[in-house]
Amino acid sequence: MAAIVFDLDGTLIDSAPDIHAVANALLAGEGRDPITLDETRRFIGNGAAVLVQRMRQARGIPDSEQARLFAAFMARYDTAVHLTEPYPGVPQALATLRASGHRLGVCTNKPHRPAMAVLAHLELDRFFETVLGGDSMAAHKPDPAPLHAAFNALGETALFYVGDSEVDAETAMRARVPFLLYGAGYRKASIEEMLATAVFANFDQLPGLIETLLTEAA
Ligand SMILES: O=C(O)COP(=O)(O)O
Numbered sequence: 001m002a003a004i005v006f007d008l009d010g011t012l013i014d015s016a017p018d019i020h021a022v023a024n025a026l027l028a029g030e031g032r033d034p035i036t037l038d039e040t041r042r043f044i045g046n047g048a049a050v051l052v053q054r055m056r057q058a059r060g061i062p063d064s065e066q067a068r069l070f071a072a073f074m075a076r077y078d079t080a081v082h083l084t085e086p087y088p089g090v091p092q093a094l095a096t097l098r099a100s101g102h103r104l105g106v107c108t109n110k111p112h113r114p115a116m117a118v119l120a121h122l123e124l125d126r127f128f129e130t131v132l133g134g135d136s137m138a139a140h141k142p143d144p145a146p147l148h149a150a151f152n153a154l155g156e157t158a159l160f161y162v163g164d165s166e167v168d169a170e171t172a173m174r175a176r177v178p179f180l181l182y183g184a185g186y187r188k189a190s191i192e193e194m195l196a197t198a199v200f201a202n203f204d205q206l207p208g209l210i211e212t213l214l215t216e217a218a
């Protein structure tokens, strides 16, 4: 059996439309132009504070407004779930992995409360024994501490981290665990540039990929 920890935004769920809507509600309130969905995808991955910072910088809002806009962003984040969908095949893949006896967790830079809110809304929370958010510990990805904490909570020896971004690749490398790259998420680099143990394009492939890697390692 393996412990498999997943990133959230851009890996299990396509949450950019909800984050885009929150960002643009804030920008409208500031009298600024909206950001595009593509910009939003590029701004995701280093947590909510960095996202707000990138949003501000893209529309010329000074640093002095960071704390106020971050608080306004967080006030809307827990309920920003209705435009978010799991990527195709995600619930089925998680159910298959659980049925095979694997133990599953989440390690995201999304703050813990909105992470739990969107997992519950999409009925994905039942698959996970542990969820580490970007504010669960003092350190967040690419620091490997929360990923180590997630694996410690699951208590297996075969470990896999599944993510979509450069931040996830670096986190896995620093934690020294195999990194499985979901190629259709929010990465900025090409697949070839990313240091991944394996790449998959569709969640239907993930359970078989895990079994193959476990057999190879045995
Ligand atoms: O940047 C965020 O808030 C979350 O991103 P992640 O789920 O890909 O870690």
Ligand SMILES: [Mg+2]
Binding pocket: 007, 008, 009, 010, 011, 045, 163, 164, 165, 185, 186
């Ligand atoms: Mg991600």
